[in-house]
Amino acid sequence: MNINMNFLINYFSDAPDWHRVVLLTVSIFLFWNIESFSGVTLNYRKWKHAFTNAFFTIPAIPVQLLLGYVLLKVIDFDTNNHFGLINWLPTMKPIYSFLLAFIVLDLCEYAYHVLMHHVKTLWKFHLVHHSDTVVDVSTTLREHPGETFIRLSFLVLWVLLSGVSFWALIFRQFIQIGSNVFAHANFRLPNKVDKVVGWIFITPNLHHVHHHYEVPYTDSNYGDVLSVWDRIFGTFMELDANHTIFGVDTHMAAEENANIKNLILMPMDEYRGGQKQAISSPPHQTQQITFPRLLQQNSFSRLKKERT
Numbered sequence: 001m002n003i004n005m006n007f008l009i010n011y012f013s014d015a016p017d018w019h020r021v022v023l024l025t026v027s028i029f030l031f032w033n034i035e036s037f038s039g040v041t042l043n044y045r046k047w048k049h050a051f052t053n054a055f056f057t058i059p060a061i062p063v064q065l066l067l068g069y070v071l072l073k074v075i076d077f078d079t080n081n082h083f084g085l086i087n088w089l090p091t092m093k094p095i096y097s098f099l100l101a102f103i104v105l106d107l108c109e110y111a112y113h114v115l116m117h118h119v120k121t122l123w124k125f126h127l128v129h130h131s132d133t134v135v136d137v138s139t140t141l142r143e144h145p146g147e148t149f150i151r152l153s154f155l156v157l158w159v160l161l162s163g164v165s166f167w168a169l170i171f172r173q174f175i176q177i178g179s180n181v182f183a184h185a186n187f188r189l190p191n192k193v194d195k196v197v198g199w200i201f202i203t204p205n206l207h208h209v210h211h212h213y214e215v216p217y218t219d220s221n222y223g224d225v226l227s228v229w230d231r232i233f234g235t236f237m238e239l240d241a242n243h244t245i246f247g248v249d250t251h252m253a254a255e256e257n258a259n260i261k262n263l264i265l266m267p268m269d270e271y272r273g274g275q276k277q278a279i280s281s282p283p284h285q286t287q288q289i290t291f292p293r294l295l296q297q298n299s300f301s302r303l304k305k306e307r308t
């Protein structure tokens, strides 16, 4: 284990930026091909859709370079001043400090995502990601540069407070890239597999619910890599693929949500009020299952019975 950890620490301590770009490209390519024969949304102009979403990688570059530099400075500050949660704890094996950093940062990402949905000004930026009426791997790239700036600024804060080391942050980012591309893939896991994987991780099935056009579904499954936060904080929801409609009910017109110029200007628009509450529960909607509720159950089988 030590040899492996040393290898990982060495690799992630100086993995060049282009390795992350390669990982992103390879994972998009992989899931893009799987989508082509088992997509939940078919009959759309996949290349045109991907082109619109891929555009957002261009304005993101200067923002990532700027805040990447700030991140490095913050990590140096933490190390030199022995600042941040992990630095205040007793020294632990690298594997444990990585797991702790991973879990803490994932909780921070959950909190960030909740804020993006509930603070009106922030929602107007995050809306660009949600306004996609087809969700596929290219939706991963659809982030307004303003949101990229906000997200990375929050990350600077999380890194400062957590005291995460550079290699652990980069290692987490590799996992995060694969997980985020997978979560946006235009296919669903078989229900039985999803039930198992979705206990811990955000799956396409769970993230698709988050992209449903009406609340309360849009305001559920905020998790980044782990789904456990949604279960703990009661924001976990499931919705059958047949009842999932992608987009945001306030922005369903194609001339708005598929036009690059309009998407860039979208955060400057007037706030259009809250989304409509889904009027009737779709027949296959399943109830929220949260950890506190689970603790009240005597057995897992009883819970299963209740859900069927």
Ligand SMILES: [Zn+2]
Binding pocket: 113, 117, 126, 130, 210
């Ligand atoms: Zn969201």
Ligand SMILES: [Zn+2]
Binding pocket: 129, 139, 184, 207, 211
């Ligand atoms: Zn998404």
